Every structure is written in C-alpha cells, then in structure tokens.
Amino acid sequence: MEKFGKSQSVLRTEDHRFLTGTGQYVDDIAPDGALFAYVLRSPVAHAEIIALDVEDVRASTGVKAVVTAPDLKSAGIVSGMAATVLQNRDGTKAAAPRRPLLAEDRLRFLGEPVAVVIAETFDQACDADELITLDYQELDVHLELHEGGAQIHKEAPLNRAFDWSCGAEAATAEAFEKAAHHVRLSIADNRIIASSLEPRGCYAEWADDRLHVCVNG
Numbered sequence: 001m002e003k004f005g006k007s008q009s010v011l012r013t014e015d016h017r018f019l020t021g022t023g024q025y026v027d028d029i030a031p032d033g034a035l036f037a038y039v040l041r042s043p044v045a046h047a048e049i050i051a052l053d054v055e056d057v058r059a060s061t062g063v064k065a066v067v068t069a070p071d072l073k074s075a076g077i078v079s080g081m082a083a084t085v086l087q088n089r090d091g092t093k094a095a096a097p098r099r100p101l102l103a104e105d106r107l108r109f110l111g112e113p114v115a116v117v118i119a120e121t122f123d124q125a126c127d128a129d130e131l132i133t134l135d136y137q138e139l140d141v142h143l144e145l146h147e148g149g150a151q152i153h154k155e156a157p158l159n160r161a162f163d164w165s166c167g168a169e170a171a172t173a174e175a176f177e178k179a180a181h182h183v184r185l186s187i188a189d190n191r192i193i194a195s196s197l198e199p200r201g202c203y204a205e206w207a208d209d210r211l212h213v214c215v216n217g
Contacts, residue, residue, distance in 0.1 A: 063128045066115060202216065
C-alpha cells in the first residue's frame with residue numbers, strides 16, 4: 001500500500017491534553033459576560049401548533065430575549081435553511097420543502113427547534129424554558145422506509161424526497177441481460193462514526209465592528 005494512500009492510520013496528537021484535563025471546550029473559551037441560549041424543541045414527530053405562549057418567560061430572572069418564529073419574521077428573517085436539491089430521474093427537481101429556523105405552524109420532526117431562550121446564565125435559560133407553553137395537536141407520523149403514509153411536507157407527495165440515479169441505467173440493464181454469467185457478492189464494511197465529547201457549539205461576539213463567530217468542528 002502507498003505510503004500516503006488511503007486507509008492509513010493517523011497518529012493522534014490530542015489525547016494527552018484531554019487525558020490530563022487541559023482540553024478546551026466552548027465553555028472554556030466563551031467571552032466573559034457571554035449570554036447563554038437554550039432551545040425548546042418539539043417533543044413529538046408530527047403535530048399542528050395550537051398555541052405558543054412565551055410571555056411569562058420574557059419576565060423570568062436573567063432572561064434577555066425569547067425568540068420564536070414570529071419574532072424572526074418581525075426582524076425580517078424569513079428565509080429557511082438552505083439544502084442541496086437533487087434532480088429526479090425524470091428531469092424534475094426533487095422535493096425542496098421550506099425548512100424554517102424555528103417551527104412555524106407545524107412540528108415536523110422530533111427535536112425540531114421551536115423557541116430560543118437567551119439568558120445571563122445557562123441555568124436561568126433552562127429554568128425559563130420550562131415556563132414556555134406549547135400546545136399542539138398530534139398528527140399521524142410516517143415511520144416506514146417506503147413511500148406513502150401521513151404526508152409530512154406538501155412539497156413531497158408520498159413522502160418521497162427524490163428519485164435519483166446516476167450512470168447509464170438502460171445500457172447497464174442491457175449489459176446484464178446479455179451477460180453470460182451473473183456474479184453477486186455481499187461485502188460488509190464497518191462504518192466508523194466519530195462521537196465527540198462535546199456536541200456542536202458556538203459563540204459570537206462583536207470585535208472591531210465585526211461579528212466574530214466561533215464554531216467547533
């Protein structure tokens with residue numbers, strides 16, 4: 001195998017500082033006086049939002065702001081999160097439902113962000129979050145791997161995100177049809193997933209009239 005080829009082991013250099021307690025996390029490098037944000041997330045996979053009341057939260061100790069979808073709209077933030085949209089096999093565009101930063105009229109997956117509480121301390125933000133009233137009417141969910149079931153996005157009929165392929169499908173089928181022999185082989189490939197000690201975190205601060213945002217990798 002090549003000296004610098006793929007599948008080579010990599011010498012770890014970060015273990016010593018973590019094992020000796022000198023590793024740094026977002027809490028270690030956040031600016032002095034930083035505020036903390038806590039996100040209220042959907043407790044169900046699919047539901048219609050009946051009411052979202054955050055008025056008691058705004059008056060809670062240490063709370064500086066509470067942000068909901070209407071607040072974003074009032075601030076002119078109306079675009080959703082961007083995503084790559086594929087092209088279906090028939091040439092049409094794949095489903096591209098709007099993905100709001102905070103849930104608007106419906107909850108569409110478990111853990112979807114609904115509101116954000118910003119407070120002086122993390123504990124204050126957590127306590128204030130419990131004062132939010134979220135009323136919803138649960139809807140049917142779709143858990144199967146095949147098409148159909150309760151429709152989650154109107155832009156994705158039958159809950160189909162895309163129908164995509166690559167290569168020469170017709171030529172490949174013809175080659176198999178003409179082949180003298182067919183060989184099938186099952187290959188197991190262990191998938192290695194990095195499990196970080198700290199989830200995705202970030203902080204932002206004004207520095208020299210610019211907004212400096214630091215996001216961990």
